[in-house]
Amino acid sequence: MSDNMNKDEKQLLISVDNLSKHFEDLHALNGVSIDIYKGDVIFVVGPSGSGKSTFLRCLNRLEEPTGGKILFEGIDITDKKTDINKHRQKMGMVFQQFNLFPHMSVMKNLTLAPIKLQGKSKAEAEEEAMKLLERVGLADRADAYPNQLSGGQKQRIAIVRALCMKPDVMLFDEPTSALDPEMVGEVLEVMRELAKENMTMVVVTHEIAFAKEIANRVIFMDEGKIGEENDAKEFFDNPKSERLKSFLAKVL
């Protein structure tokens, strides 16, 4: 359903043009170009070391690209003059290791940025955070500290923390890779809900089955380049390159 909507009124959100990232000798990214539209749920898959995470982390410049351009909502955020902090508020990010702030309660984790950066009152920020907490089923943990939570709960809180800033896109960097298997489901469930609500998402993951289920587009990264990119169905049912075929054969 969301697929049809996207086709009717494709609204460009992020435009990546010839992005590259070179560490010393290593070319982690080698000229990646892709357009990301509002409502897209893009999964990035590929063998480890293929540059998937680097690509994602370049999108909000946590990793400083060494070449190319990223237009986010029409603004070149790779330009040194652009205030990246302002645009990062609109790009939520979820990390493999959760990275919750251990010295703050869950509620403070969620409301810190909205209060300090968006000038919201404490009451307003807490009310919004509470609503989101209820949606992920963790309203009763608002006063807990991160160390008192399970891995799955931590990651759900981390997702909510990003959502509290009302981002226009959510970046997921292997969100389930650090979780015990029995906790993967609860995190995927939250992501599934987000996708249903038409949140634009870019997800780096090893969960191929999950990609098959909720992605509308899938990117196969290979040696710092986009090896293949397609609609999710075509991508899995009809892979073109040999490398993707052999990759899928290994992981499916």
Place this chain on the structure above:
Amino acid sequence: MNFLIGFADSFQQNFIKANRWKYILNGLGVTLRVTLFAVLIGIAIGFIVAVIRATYEKTGKLKILNFIANIYLTVIRGTPVVVQLLIIYFVIFGAVRIDKVLVAVLAFGINSGAYVAEIVRSGIMSIDPGQMEAGRSLGFNYIQTMWHIILPQAFKNVLPALGNEFIVLLKETSVAGYIALEDLTKGGDIIRSQTYSPFMPLLTVAAIYLAIVMLLSFLLKKLERRLRNSER
């Protein structure tokens, strides 16, 4: 019995007569004031220098400030605090009349800042880089992330070492007598020179330092426990 009479006599002689207890009390006041304000200056300098050094180590930025900070650390940690105190009093403020308490506060504060800086820097470096990334990804700038996210955690981690530094500082202020500042140690020493009986005034001074240090240690343990409980 004789011993008790001797003790009472000595007490009378050293503390009651000519209101000599005032040397101890006033000296204690000076020692506490110098320590308190030196601690505040030390924390301020220490945190700023630590952030500069940690920023340089992690990002390569602030090259010049880091260079200055390094000179400060090398000089302060490479010379005795008494010499620093004398230089500040007789060289830097040699030509002006200035309150000796202020000189002592400055000297001990600047000295302590160097040690606090290295303690806090190690605390900052011990925080998972993911914390900085999480803060930056939410839209906080570098300084905001430091202030709201990194420093509170670093502070908690280094609290025992910081507490120890402040206890050392309290005891180090006992050299303030070198610029004729009448602190606790000097107060006891003045009584000794008047009564020619070293035993009672000096042991009293020692006992007071010990009592303050024990009280500080107790309070620090309590604070540590409270901070730790908040993230069980």
